[in-house]
Amino acid sequence: MPDDTVRERGEEKDGWLARRLGWAVAEAPPERYRHQIRTDLLDETLKLANISAVTHFAVAVVIPVLFWDSASRVYLAGLFAVVTTIIGLTLYTNRLYRRIYADGVSEVGVARGCRISAGLALALGLTWATMPIMLFAPASDDQRLIIVATAAGLISDAYVVGPLLSVSFLFAVPLILGSFVGLARSGEGIALSIGVLLVVYAMFVLASVARMSRLSRERIHDRVRVEDQGQTIGLLLNEFEANTSDWLWETDELGQFQHVSARMAQALGRTEDDLHATSLATLLGGGAQADGQEGDGVAEILACLAAREPFRERLAAFAGSEGVRWLRLSGKPFQDRRGGFAGFRGVGSDVTASRAAEERIAYLATRDALTGLSNRAIFHEIAQAACREAGTPGGETASLLYLDLDGFKLVNDSAGHGAGDALLRQVADRIRAVTAAEPSAHGFRLGGDEFAILHRGSVAAAEAVAQSCVTVLGEPYAIDGVRAEIGVSVGLAHAPRDATDPECLLRKADLALYTAKDAGKGRWHAFDASLERRAQRHRELDAAMRPALENGEMALHYQPLVNLADGRVIGFEALLRWTRPGEGPVSPAETVPIAESTGFVIEIGRWALRKACAEAAGWPEALRVAVNISSIHFRLPGFVGEVEAALRATGLAPNLLEIEITETIFLGSTPHVIENLNRLRGLGVRIALDDFGTGFSSLSYLTQFPVDKIKIDRAFVRDLIHRRECLTVIEAIMVIARDLAIDVTVEGVETVQQAELLRLKRCNSAQGFLYSPARPARDIPDLIESIPHRVRHTGVRASAA
Template identity: 35%
Template structure:
């Protein structure tokens, strides 16, 4: 080659190399741009998915809140509608006195439940009874509800009469979403009521969902700012339509946007990285242009351009590795040809070990293989798939894989670890059917399990057994040791219950300390009783909390399908009725459901209603049983004893209605009447006589006992020293510290305090030493055997000696014979009362005794 051609050839060669370098640079920039676009797309997709997930969860809990509200309202209207007394007083006849005056279906529905409207519609669809915001008003239901007709609602309610099924629907009243519940009024299971031939009347409850109530519901279910949607909010996505196509309104809430926050952080970082790449590309192109101008002059300049290109490639790799996802590439044989360094950080696996391996060996789908998914014809490149793999610690992880086909054979893409996100979704699904504290199935899961088992049609030979279990003595654990200790007890009990049943059975927690067990492989009553015995023995074992041992027990109610019922709701109700019988039978036992139990429940409910009426309308009577000083026979006072003069049943003793008053919350009103009446009567007696009044343990936990006693003393004008309050040991057992503080305050008022039924409790001696008692009463059980039992004589003598040592007045109850009185005199007992001395007397008879006998005993 001639020498003058050599420079030309060299220049052409250099320029050809430069062109190739520029082409490589543009390909590299294109690849980098694709990576940025892929990263941005992945980030936007992830942000959208996070926002969508948050929106779905908020909608889920809002729907659950509405369903819970509907269920609660259906249950409430069912309790009132399927009731024999309601049938007699609101269908057969309209008894406003029974319904409104006696508060059976009156203002308490507004004060206690917040029902703005209560209506009764008769068989001719006329409104015959209405209570608006707790006030009795003659208002037509359709007119007040702004509905042209209620026929559809009434028809649905009457259609559910036979199955005792109420109906609910949402409407719009005065621009406020409103939930109404309607149920046909039927006799229920009351055998004393015979239904007539007319179509049943319908009871309607109206619950208007104003902004305050919606906010409270939202707080209970973790939904932020739940409210009725305004016209400006109708186009948003965070809403739940009420009624048909939203005719009753829409509920709107505010969902957090974690995806938006993620974009606010991620996109600027990607933009900065892209800007840096652009600057880097501009810089490389500028250097490449300068190199092209100097190619003819120096080979060294060409070498510098190549070095710059290598530096650019290094920067590209740095940008790729800075991503939170790891990047992969595979060839036509599905073998991994590239794994970014981020792969090792995320998975803990070695890149070198997996480079060259088949991608199906690393990542696995739920069905099929990853290579089959990548081979789907016309697969959309923006669709991702979830894969599973085993990390370096042997734990299964979940990654979301996105892939694009390369120009040459093979695929490349990114992988994002979504294990925590998937686990969070699973946790939400689990909590929707399980109790968060114990992990046991909740009411939702119980209902599904029970429905499935009942569809299998259990037989008398292979019945389905339901146990309704409630813990005894659990409330003192919460009150004295705190809710954390109570939670530990519930977890221990849950584990013990689960250990006592078979794998195919179900243990569910349905309330605070309420559990339901479903047994599927128990065929005889003996097996059921053996299991109940084992359950109670297991629960009774001590539970260690810190350095203390806690003891609880349980009562169990049992119902069986198909013997007792074949519907889930009835089976649950019958098991609860049997549980109530077990508790009434002394607790720590079990009862099988029997038909007469329901009648007793109805009878107790009727007694509770009658007692509420009796307290307000003067059916209570107060009797006084004189108390005498045994040494000289002088009357020193009297014990006030309440009786109930029922207009139909006659005189009812306190041991029948006092437990009902304590369970129903009427005890405070009853006690107020007794305290006021007794003090007002005693204020008219001679100053030498005192009055003794029994207090319920419930009054020490609630009811402002001190303020009530202080007000009564002021109103009656009686000397506080002439008032004696009798309490039992259970007051100290439940809350010793609180009871001591109340008793000290009562003593500062000047009243006397006496311990009733002494000798039947657990720690009477310590109580007498620590608490400010003025006296104690020997339980009548010791006197009943006083003549025959030397042990009882010794006990009575010891109690009298103890009282004298502690400067306490000792009173003996139940003096029935002259021999009782003689023996009590022999041991120097202070005071006594009983039928031998005097029966309880009505107020007039007692006043006459005081007036004519000069306060002297007749014995």
């Protein structure tokens, strides 16, 4: 018979009984345990069958002797012969099974053994079932008592073969039925009553047998599972010690090592034999430990060993020939069979490399990777402690120096990020030199080209450090043999005078920093209350700017541009004016920087462009209108499209529009800048370079980029009469402009003498308070008429109106 068929039939039989005796049969074990459980059940049944065979043989001898004279001798002889034969077959097959499967039984062997056992049990049960039927009716009262007692005793034999439930039932059920039939055949009431009692007794026996069978299965299941888990644990432990960096250790009740691994000996720099002759307490408390190591837990481990308490993940430092080695130990006490303390078992590992890595990570977590200075994370921690200490009575003042490099972006963009990184490292070295000279100062890199120094001490000492930073960091740098020059602006704030927490201190130092930058860079500035008021003003105007544009609070005023030769008005420059309800005019010096910092200057530029074109289209004469456009707006790819749309919508001729830009637009110029310049010139729109001569002025701009006009900044006109060099610069600009066919307008003309001197130098045009401040659009007709008249007939006078 195929193995699969045999196995399936065996499982079907167990399943049939399980379905009908679910209350008594244990839950099905996992598949991998089933074969072993059935094997052990069969083995226990076969062992008990030998004892049962002796009992059945004795009964088979006694019954014929007792009933030889009162019953059929042929039946008694047959009963003895059949029972003896079955017993003989049972003993033979049992012995044969043991011999064949001495080295292990297969699933086929178990299935065959179960079938044979079931068959023999059924045959024996059927044989004994004939005894009450054949002997009870003709027997005397004493003999009937013997028959009932024998039947009851044989039924209880189901306990003996109980491990295999099928074997017990196949033996007991026929015997129960035969006994009841034998008693019922007599027709006597007492016999029938005895039969009912015998059946009740038999049901109890069968239920008990089923229960015992379940307990046997569970007991065997538990044993098999424990053995399997023990093998798995043993395998895993062997694999653990063979393939991991961890190792196992064990001591006896005296602390002497009973088990050590080669890895443990290697980690400790000892031999295994040496360790076996040593106790763990001696090893930890001896001279091998490394004293003074932060995180060393040897004392805690020794305390746990003395108290017989478990310990987990404790670090122990050992001084070895290769330096300090770090071990991580875990241990737990265990007991012997009598419940007494038997020693410690545990696991250990050499974590020297991982601890070094953790220390490196901890270092990097507080350091800037590029410069090696402390980073922003540790800055907040140290600044918090400094502010807290400064706030205590008698605490030292904590001063924050907020540093921002001037000109770093230009070096980084032009020379590349590699050069920029090298420059930042040199800056960090100089900051370290400054702080080294002042032990109470600590340097940080907060990110990008922003640095900070936290100083503890007097305000005067902190200001001296700030000046040192400006001086030292402003010295030239050598990057790959190339000279680089940058500067630094420093904002200074003090705790607790200006702030009591790091965030507020940093914010106020930032306000002071931007004040230093606005003042010309390359300097330091300390925070004062006016800076915060200015910052509040900045936030207030920023919030009010957008609704102001929508609500019509902003308007364009126009300042005339006058031909110096004849006094004619040749155009107007559109200038933004903002009048806030309840406050009055807001200076463009406040408005424009805020708008540029937030990007709202683009929206203002679009509005000014459309409005200036619309108003210029209605002027009485065809005069040019100049509109200031920020570099942010001009760099947009769609800027020329906005200009075209404004011209189409208003009907203004392109040659009457002049776009004023500043030189900053050429710094790091993008393809969009060149493209927009060329497209505007192609439309006929003029380009004017505003504030020429200041900032990043370069004469090369006049040859590289297409411009129609340059406007000389008012800074050269202010001291024109008293400083000869200002006139020399203007003369030089005029010579170059004439050769390049570029118009020149001079801004800030306020006196007749300035105007006359500029006219003699053949400047094209001028604008300033000498002629008129910026006026609303409604005053333009009057300005066009009155300015030439005043220039020709009454002399030029400054207009205060």
